[in-house]
Amino acid sequence: MARLLALASLLGCSQALFAVNTVDIPLNGSKAILRPDAYGYSVEPSSMAPFLQTNLASVLMGHIANIIGTPAPIRVGGNIADQTLFVPDLDTPSLALPNDTTVEVLQIQKDWFRGWTEYFPRGTDFIYTLNLRNTSQLWTNAMQEAAAAMDVLGDSLALFELGNEIDHYINKGWRTATWGTKEYTHQWKQLTHQILTAGFYRNSTHKPRFQAAVFADPPWVPDQHDEIDDFDIINVTRAGLVDPQIIAAYSVHLYPQSTCDEVRRARLSLNLLSDHEVIWRNLSQYVPQQAAAEAAHAPLVLGETNSASCSGQSGISDTFGAALWSTDYVLAAASLGIEQVLFHLGHTSAYSAFTPAPYESEGEELEAGIRANFYSHVFLAHVLGARNNRPQQISALAAANASDFSGYAIYGEGPRSGLEKLVFVDLGVWNSSVGLHNPSTLSATDSTSVSPGRRPHRKVQARTTWQPGTEVKILKLQGPGTNAKSGVSVSGVSFSPETGEMVGREEKEKVVVQHGGIVELELLQAEAILAQRV
Known part of the structure; x- marks a missing residue:
């Protein structure tokens, strides 16, 4: 005691x-599994090009890989994933419209994927989120994305996700009120079948698997629910989204605080963030979800997370308190059987652990740099790295x-x-x-x-x-x-x-x-x- x-x-x-x-x-x-890749990053698709324009993230990720002995995983996904359009004859690798800080549409072509494997450490596993919003012509857009990503990324492409935070599709006007686990499972199986049977997949020597679910709403926090629905791992596996041969993980997203509206912004607190009992309570709500994923023979992961949704809050997300929070958060999640935690990054986001280039925010000119919360990853790299790479x-x-x-x-x-x-x-x-x-x-x-x-x-x-x-x-x-x-x-x-x-x-x-x-x-x-x- x-x-x-x-x-x-x-x-x-x-x-x-x-x-x-x-x-x-x-x-x-x-005891629970502690994976060497338990700590990774989720990068907003529109931020990939800005990150790759400087060497900062490349060098930092190299340090992490050297300490652990394996690189951190990189998920390329987020809200813009379902606003990404594949334009084969685009005259530039990517084009963010109207601009790369206020993105409504991200146009890409095959060359957009080039350079990822050279920029990040050798052996980095990429998770790529396909556009599930656009159902026209039998998922033409998603199929083009999948073919291009597989061709360019090769063995580095570990997993596909189908859509981002699909439990917000009704609220965004992307699906009708009938949208639920049954219809989602049907569409998920339809698109995965098309990918699995396509020539580009069947003829590939490396066949990426899938990270399913990608749900946003936490079970016990009603005011973070954008719509009334039945999306959770328990219900979706009951609806038939179970296939251990192709589903490598089930993903949920979690943000313990939010800046998305004034009501939740007013409750933001660094003291509340850096509190172990709050961390444990936030993560414990996923214990039944983890059990459902395990019963379906795949782990549960936090596929996107950070200190506060809608890009975080400076003075909270970029402090040493946030570094202590993320340290405890990753270890607490792992101890509950949540095997991986991916922290979301944007090139102009307050919660990003590092920013690649200068940018303007709220009337101030900010420099490129490293925030305090990156040091959590450095510290945990020593925890995750095992003697002789043993489990x-x-x-x-x-x-x-x-x-x-x-x-x-x-x-x-x-x-x-x-x-x-x-x-x-x-x-x-x-x-x-x-x-x-x-x-x-x-x-x-x-x-x-x-x-x-x-x-x-x-x-x-x-x-x-x-x-x-x-x-x-x-x-x-x-x-x-x-x-x-x-x-x-x-x-x-x-x-x-x-x-x-x-x-x-x-x-x-x-x-x-x-x-x-x-x-x-x-x-x-x-x-x-x-x-x-x-």
């Missing part, structure tokens, strides 16, 4: 308050489960099976007076809130099965405070916002396992720590 001890002053010197948590690591408990499993720790504190045990398989890593995240809010500005974010949202006194810290005593004397390597996700937009690092390592190149050297830190398998760790309020057996 956790014990909270408050220390006053010692020999007249003021000391920060600290918490002491004793955490027992269970020998046996519920890993994850378990949430019951003794580290509070609003401001969470913990996870990572287990390996093979000759050295057993506990390999521990992750603890302190989500307590600590607002700093430094690191508040980042030239790639709005200066108008730079925080003016400062927490009083000295920054608290937490001591964790983890009772493990590790032998006394075993060395344990320590890595930390660090930032000046929850409200910081800059000054973030992973144990002293940061990245140039101009080039993406690594800056600084990793600060080496180790502890030794004590008698009884005790590992003593210390972390500041608003910080995450990884302890890995050497």
Whole structure:
């Protein structure tokens, strides 16, 4: 059980308050798969060309691939997927109309897909969302997209999706009121049959599979439902959307907050985002959905997510608090059996982890750069990367489960099976007076809130099965405070916002396992720590 001890002053010197948590690591408990590609990105189709115009994302994704040993997956999809038209004789690879910041239609031709495999690290898996909105002439548009993507991307094209957030089609005027799981399943099977039997698919040496569902509305949050419908994984699998041979995953989308309207915008809160109990509650609503997907012999994934829908909110989405949120979010999702989390990116979106080029927003000229939340991926890359690429499993720790504190045990398989890593995240809010500005974010949202006194810290005593004397390597996700937009690092390592190149050297830190398998760790309020057996 956790014990909270408050220390006053010692020999007249003021000391920060600290918490002491004793955490027992269970020998046996519920474990879930922790995939090396558990953290990836979803890129709005109209943002692919702007991202590829600079090297920033390419270099950053290279760092992630080097740490994990496998690249992060890239889904090219989003609202614009169902507004994408294939124009074979277009005189440019893509054309966003009226422009690339206010896109109503994205016209593409085959050359649009070129360069993706060279830009992203070798071995990157792409998920591509076909236009399901346009049903004319037996899905001609979707078929042209599929043929071009397969021809250009080859082995890199892992999965197709059919449509984006199809449970919003009635509200958008793209389907009639009869649109539900039965009609969707019929259309999904019709289009997949056409793809599977087409010459371009049958004659290909690499045959991508499908990521089904792609639903937006969370089961337990009624005010995020755009329409009344029956779309969820339970109902759609009951309607017959089950085919383990071609369905590799079922996808749902989740945004815990929203900027899409003034009512929800008024509720936006960085403190609410960086709260483990809220994270757990948001993800727990998908437990029945995950069970339905598993019964259909495919995993459930969060195929599109981020801190707040409709492009996020500067001052929340681009802070260190968002980095701590996404760290806890990915691990909590994995522990519940949600195997992959893809964070949505736009080239001018407040929630994007990095932005490729300067742009204007709300009267300010923003620079290209890296936001604080990218460092969550860097930190988690060390968690996801396994010794000798062996499979890993994850378990949430019951003794580290509070609003401001969470913990996870990572287990390996093979000759050295057993506990390999521990992750603890302190989500307590600590607002700093430094690191508040980042030239790639709005200066108008730079925080003016400062927490009083000295920054608290937490001591964790983890009772493990590790032998006394075993060395344990320590890595930390660090930032000046929850409200910081800059000054973030992973144990002293940061990245140039101009080039993406690594800056600084990793600060080496180790502890030794004590008698009884005790590992003593210390972390500041608003910080995450990884302890890995050497």
